[in-house]
Amino acid sequence: MITRYVALTSVLLSLIFGCKVNNGDTGDYAYIGGEIVNPKNKSIVLYNAKGDVVDSLTLDVNNRFLHKITNLKPGLYSITHGGEYQMILLEPKDSVMFRLNTYDFDESLVFTGDGAKKNNYLIKTYLSNESEAKKLVKYSKMEPEAFNEFIEKRRQDQLDEFQRFLDVNEESEFFKSIIEANINYNNYADKEIYPFAYFGNNKLIHIKDLPENFYAYRSDVDFNINHLSRFFAYNRFLFHYIDNIATHSYYKNHPFHSKFDRHSMDYNKSKLDLVDSIISDETIKNNLLKYKTRDFVSHNHTEAEADEILGYYLTKSTNEEDKKYMQELVSSLKLLRQGNPLPDLAIINYNNTEHYLNSVIEKPTIIYFWSSNSKMQYRNSHYKVRELKSEFPEVDFISINLNKNDDSTWKAIIDNYDFPRENEYKFKDPNKARKTLAVNYLNKAIIVDADAIILHPNVNIYKSDFTDTLGELLQKKHLIAKQ
Structure with missing residues (x-):
């Protein structure tokens, strides 16, 4: 075919x-x-x-x-x-x-x-990176020396394969630099992620005990490659490098053997400090500042903490559009605090009937989201919810599509995968809804009680501790006062 x-x-x-x-x-x-x-x-x-x-x-x-x-x-x-x-x-x-x-x-x-050969090769490396990323949890169980050796061998094998391609295809130096960056920075990113997976929060202090040559490549890293500012492998490396380096500041301010807290204020401020100090390219710097700040405020922090990190971010970013976005996000999140009523938004069901979100909530409910453009995500989310329904029969699950495209695409997916129609909805105004509910990640879900009062504004149903979190919230829901 x-x-x-x-x-x-x-x-x-x-x-x-x-x-x-x-x-x-x-x-x-x-x-x-x-x-x-x-x-x-x-x-x-x-x-x-x-x-x-x-x-x-x-x-x-x-x-x-x-x-x-x-x-x-x-x-x-x-x-x-x-x-x-x-x-x-x-x-x-x-x-x-x-x-x-x-x-x-x-x-x-x-x-x-x-120009086809180079783009086909680029797609090939993307798909290879994606496949390897799915195996990182398994790879991260290796001892540090073995993991280091494995990653270096994999990186060299990929570079050797690329050289064989160049031996029979004459390509530009620019193309060579792109593919080499894709190979190198993707492997470097795995090394930056490794200690968080291997040591975990309880033993992350031992990041200092990794082999001496584990991060030898850092001396060759360029943090200001503007033409890679939108390149996934490069950004993946930068994101996790910043997280990694900031742990050193964390343990200067916390007891030596304390449990690592990735949501602590000083740790997240130190990440913004690092971005500001080591990156001079404005595009790369502003992107990192924006997404690192968004990561922090999107979790269930207090209003005071969100305002504090926002203020810190605003002193460092030079992108006025990003600043406005972040201020609006923090404002939206303030309305989504635990104990607040869920914002009432217009939704449309499979039969094209319009409702308001709060009107379809009759018992404790998990509201989850999906996009027609992410096949793996919408399949996995519905299959996961099928499991959760059997474990929590007292809970309803409302599925909301986030796309603006016509109904035929949305309904075709529901029909093709035989998703139950009765709790499938789409927003009447997706742009407004995503902003109001601060849906910056597809895996975000919101838990509300039978009166549409927010129990948790941002959970991930795939997290290993999700069922414990849900069980605790359902037990404590009577303690949450209506606002």
């Missing part, structure tokens, strides 16, 4: 691009085109390497599009469609055609044309 698809796109590509060689084009440009199978709407948004919108493109009657980028600078461009996101490496004179099926976005993506 894939062979037939590649042949089809190759023919289409030759028809579209065949005449461009002699059309008088000069300068730096590239063509990007493609076909979307099972499109979720008729638009594709193209972003440049800085994350700015280049153009909004419209699919034709055959669900295809074509766009010429002029004055092109080499970089990692990206497209979004129906909430899905995909990076594409573009250099001058590239003519990249792709075909993808929205039902299996990454795995169905096939590139053809000039």
Whole structure:
């Protein structure tokens, strides 16, 4: 089947691009085109390497599009469609055609044309990284010396495989730097994550006892690579590096063998201090400051703590849009405190009947969210809820889709996976609802009592301690006063 698809796109590509060689084009440009199978709407948004919108493109009657980028600078461009996101490496004179099926976005993506080989290789490394990340919990059970040896061997094997690709494919230095960064920083990130998984909160102090060469690569790290500012592997490394280094400050302020608390104020302030001190690139710095602050305020801290870290963040960020976003987020979270009534938002059920969220709550309820664009997440969340229902028959579960796309996509997923229809809803105004309920993560869930009073504003149903948390809240719910 894939062979037939590649042949089809190759023919289409030759028809579209065949005449461009002699059309008088000069300068730096590239063509990007493609076909979307099972499109979720008729638009594709193209972003440049800085994350700015280049153009909004419209699919034709055959669900295809074509766009010429002029004055092109080499970089990692990206497209979004129906909430899905995909990076594409573009250099001058590239003519990249792709075909993808929205039902299996990454795995169905096939590139053809000039520039196809490097993008297919990039996708291959993405998928490999994703596969390895799922095994990190297992790998983290290794002793430090064995883990270090394993990661270094894996990294070298990946670099050697890439060199074999280069031996038969002449590619630019820019492309080489992108793939090498993807390989190196993804492996470096695993090393930064390792001590948190291996030692756990009770023994994290022993991070200082890791082998001397465990973090030898740090001397070669560049924290200010602007063209990687939106690159997943690079950001994954930076996020966990900051978490790791900040532990040293934590143990300067806490008893030597105390249990590590990742939500402590001084630890999270030290992370912002580190970002501010070691990163000079404004894009990278502001992104890290924003997401590290968001991580802190999104957990169930007191209003005073949220205001304190917000104030600290505002003195360091130089991005006014981010500052406004963070101030609004903290304001929204104040309304979601334990004991407050759940904000009443308009929702629509499978039969297209409009309700208000509070009106459908009749007993203790867990409200969870999903996106049509994340197949693994919506499958896993519904399967997990199926398990929880049998364990907590006294609890209702309300499923809310977050997408703005038409009803047909939402209902097709419900029908295809035979999800129970009676508790499936979507928001009438998804943008307003996500902001009001501070849904920054798909795995967020909200627990309320029978009167729609918030018991917990932000839980993760996948966490190992979730059932204990839910059981304790259900026992204590009569202690929570109505506001």
